[in-house]
Amino acid sequence: MTVPFLILAAITIAGAVAAMTLRKLVHCALALAVSLVGLAGLYLDLGAQFVGLAQVLVYVGAVVILIVFAILLTRGDEPASPRVGRAVSGVMISACVFGVLVWAVVSGGAAQGTAAPSLAPISDIGHAMMSRYILPLEVVGLLLTAALIGAVVIAMEEKRRTK
Amino acid sequence: MTTQAVDQIFVTIKHWLVLQSPAVIQPAVSVLLSVLPLLIIFPSLFAVTTVLERKGLGRMQNRYGPNRVGPYGFLQPLADGIKALIKEDIVPVGADKLVHFLAPLLLVMTAFLEYAVIPVGRNMVVADMDSALVFFFAAGAAMEVSIFMAGWGSRNKYSMLGAMRAVAQMISYEAPLILSSIAVVMIAGSLSTTTIVERQAGYWGVWPYHWYVFTPWGMAGFVLFMIAATAESNRSPFDLPEGESEIIAGYFTEYSGFKFALFFLGEYLGMFAISGLAVTLFLGGWAAPLSFLTFIPSWIWFFAKLMTLIAGFIWIRGTLPRLRMDQLMNFAWKFMLPMTLVVIFSAGIWRFMPSGIVRWVVCAIPIVLLYWLLGRALMGGRKLEKRTYRFAE
Numbered sequence: 242m243t244v245p246f247l248i249l250a251a252i253t254i255a256g257a258v259a260a261m262t263l264r265k266l267v268h269c270a271l272a273l274a275v276s277l278v279g280l281a282g283l284y285l286d287l288g289a290q291f292v293g294l295a296q297v298l299v300y301v302g303a304v305v306i307l308i309v310f311a312i313l314l315t316r317g318d319e320p321a322s323p324r325v326g327r328a329v330s331g332v333m334i335s336a337c338v339f340g341v342l343v344w345a346v347v348s349g350g351a352a353q354g355t356a357a358p359s360l361a362p363i364s365d366i367g368h369a370m371m372s373r374y375i376l377p378l379e380v381v382g383l384l385l386t387a388a389l390i391g392a393v394v395i396a397m398e399e400k401r402r403t404k
Numbered sequence: 405m406t407t408q409a410v411d412q413i414f415v416t417i418k419h420w421l422v423l424q425s426p427a428v429i430q431p432a433v434s435v436l437l438s439v440l441p442l443l444i445i446f447p448s449l450f451a452v453t454t455v456l457e458r459k460g461l462g463r464m465q466n467r468y469g470p471n472r473v474g475p476y477g478f479l480q481p482l483a484d485g486i487k488a489l490i491k492e493d494i495v496p497v498g499a500d501k502l503v504h505f506l507a508p509l510l511l512v513m514t515a516f517l518e519y520a521v522i523p524v525g526r527n528m529v530v531a532d533m534d535s536a537l538v539f540f541f542a543a544g545a546a547m548e549v550s551i552f553m554a555g556w557g558s559r560n561k562y563s564m565l566g567a568m569r570a571v572a573q574m575i576s577y578e579a580p581l582i583l584s585s586i587a588v589v590m591i592a593g594s595l596s597t598t599t600i601v602e603r604q605a606g607y608w609g610v611w612p613y614h615w616y617v618f619t620p621w622g623m624a625g626f627v628l629f630m631i632a633a634t635a636e637s638n639r640s641p642f643d644l645p646e647g648e649s650e651i652i653a654g655y656f657t658e659y660s661g662f663k664f665a666l667f668f669l670g671e672y673l674g675m676f677a678i679s680g681l682a683v684t685l686f687l688g689g690w691a692a693p694l695s696f697l698t699f700i701p702s703w704i705w706f707f708a709k710l711m712t713l714i715a716g717f718i719w720i721r722g723t724l725p726r727l728r729m730d731q732l733m734n735f736a737w738k739f740m741l742p743m744t745l746v747v748i749f750s751a752g753i754w755r756f757m758p759s760g761i762v763r764w765v766v767c768a769i770p771i772v773l774l775y776w777l778l779g780r781a782l783m784g785g786r787k788l789e790k791r792t793y794r795f796a797e
Contacts, residue, residue, distance in 0.1 A: 267556055271503070274549060294538040302545020302578075306571060309552055313568070363535045363595055 245286050253279030266312045274305040291363045411701040414441070415527050438530045442519045449707075450672045451481035457718045464722035484665075491661035496559060499658060503557030508659065508666035510550035515673035517543040521597050522680040525690045525703030529598055536597040537589065540681060541582055544636065547674065548574050551645075551655050554667070558658035566654020569729065570638060570645035576736040577635035577642075583744035584625040584632065587751035588616055588685045597681075601689030610695045615688040620768035621750040624775075626686040628744055630716070633682060635736070637675040639717055641724040644732060679713040680706075739778055746774045 256276030260269045277300040284293030370378055409416070418437045425433045455470060455478055462469025470477035495504055521536035523529040533539055548571050555567020589595055592603045604614045616622035635642040646654035656667040683689060687709050690702035697705075727735070750767045757763040 268500075268503075271549070271553065278546075290533060291535050291538060294535055294542045297542035298538060298545050301549060302542065303575075306548055306552065306575065309556075310568075310571070313556075313564075364593070 243286075246283070249279050249282040249286060252276075253283065267309060270305055270308045270312065273308070274301050277301055277305070291366055407699045407701075411526055411703075413701075414525070414703070442530065443516065446516075446519065446673055446676055447669060449676060450669055451485075452478075453672060453676075453714060454484070454668075455480050457721075460715075460718050461722050464719075488662050488665035493661040493663065494658075496658050498559040500557040500559065503553050504658070505557075505663075507550050507554035507557055508656075508663045508670065510553065511547060511670035512666050512673065514543045514546040514550060515670045515677060517546075518674070518677035519680070522677065522684060523598050523601055523689055524680070524706045525701065528690075528703060532598050533596065535595045537585060537595045540597075540677075541578070544578070544674075544678075547670075550670075554659070555655035558655070560658050562651040562653075563655050563657045565651050566645045566657065569651075570655055573638070573642060573645060573732060573736075574636055576733060577632045577740070580628055580736065580740035580744045581632035581636055583741070584629040584747060585681075585685055587621050587625045587744075587747050590748065590751050591616065591619075591755060597684050597689075601684055601691070604688040605691055607695035612688055612691060612693055612695075615686065615691075617686040617688075619754060620764060620771055621747045621754055622686055624743065624750075624771045625747045626682065628740060628747065629682055629686065630713070632740065633675075633678040634717065634720065635732075637671060637678060639671075639675065640721040641727050642732065643726060644729060675714070675717060676710065679710050679717070682713060683709045734782075738782060742774060742778060743771075746770050 253276050256272050256274075256279055259272035260276060263269050263272060278297060281293045281296040281300075284290075284296060418434070421437060422430055422434045458480070459469035459471075459477065470480040473479040473483045495501060518540050520530040521533060521539050531539075551570045551574070552567050555563045555565075555570070558564075588600060592600045594600060594603075604612070604616060606612075606614050612618075617626045638645050644654075646656070651657070656664060659667060683706060690706040692698045692700060692702075692705050750770050753770075754763060754767045757766065
């Protein structure tokens, strides 16, 4: 464990904890952004430059902004009253997710650290995506296009009804 | 001194200074010496640009512009800076103190981050990364968050409206901005800004033949990139987020004193950074525009090109009126996006055709065709005539 790793891990965890505990939804979204930036820093620390930068570009630039827009356009940013039932189900779900992640990491062999971290240059990633993984890439593209068209159709329906 | 020594003078000085320091702190000194000049030069450029802009706009609007402070008014930014420093810093009672305070800092910080990957001269780039372009756009994405923070943290309806407008506009124009630079990445085969500059080196006679702006897709891409850059830095005619006639000053309505100055600085730093990227991507970076002018140092050429683009920004600001919100969105999604896609398509053809005049024509055809078709379709059968004035003639 190096010093940069510890600092970045502290930032990530602090952001995540703040995102869960803060009262105002917009604060939570901004804390989530801090956590995501910390995660991007971890990727950069591991030498995965493209993944780390894409993490900032996609998650901070698009996902957090989307969350914030959704909060502002749909409801006020007043804190919701906490309910015990919701908290219990939340704890259970997160425990399950954590268990699955631990199982995946332990059984996947990634934790042993046998494979030396290879610094893949960005051109290698591009070549792999355009040759070996071309089909998954196309499928993802199709899925996203379908989602985009679906969103437009839903928005247009609403417009017609209000007229 | 030879021309090469002058060209590399800053690099040489830096190496000498690093070698003078003790070995333990050498990495830190090296980083500091790379970063400090950027922190000094670009804010100074900002100060000079504000004066030039106000004087230029003044001339375009038939008035003098600032001419009281110092010779020809060139000490005006100093006076403005002192004024901003001694003004009272007002924070609204209802404002979210922390978010309100952090927003301008984050904006300026991310704007400075963008300079890390821009080569301002031969061997003069702070971080020569493999994926420099992604880094640039990632830093730009963080800028959107800071603008939202400013608008939301102020707890003011006008600020909120301005921030919503700004974020919507920046997201919409980010798509054409990134797509038009993808064409360059396709041809250069690299995301590294230094490699992109290297690929544009070389002359054909005296002419810088390899600059991407001299290809059909590069020409169209450059124009699209600059339009998107204008929108991305919230400059006129895309300055709806701060439309002072409707929403006072948009997201920085509730900022006064030095925080307001920070927003101003952030906006200009963003503009310089994105112009620097345009120079790097399309205008050959720090290369001289004609082969017999290579004796002039590379960093002078970079800043000359940068200031030329800035002059273009100022000129456009003095010329065009502000767009309406629906016009802004229609322009981004119905015109800019298809045009950038066809630019990428044209760059693909360019990559696989043998060089020559035929390639130039073949690559220009889809772009011109789509431009013509889109122009016809978006006009929607409307006829534009010369405006006639009934009473003012």
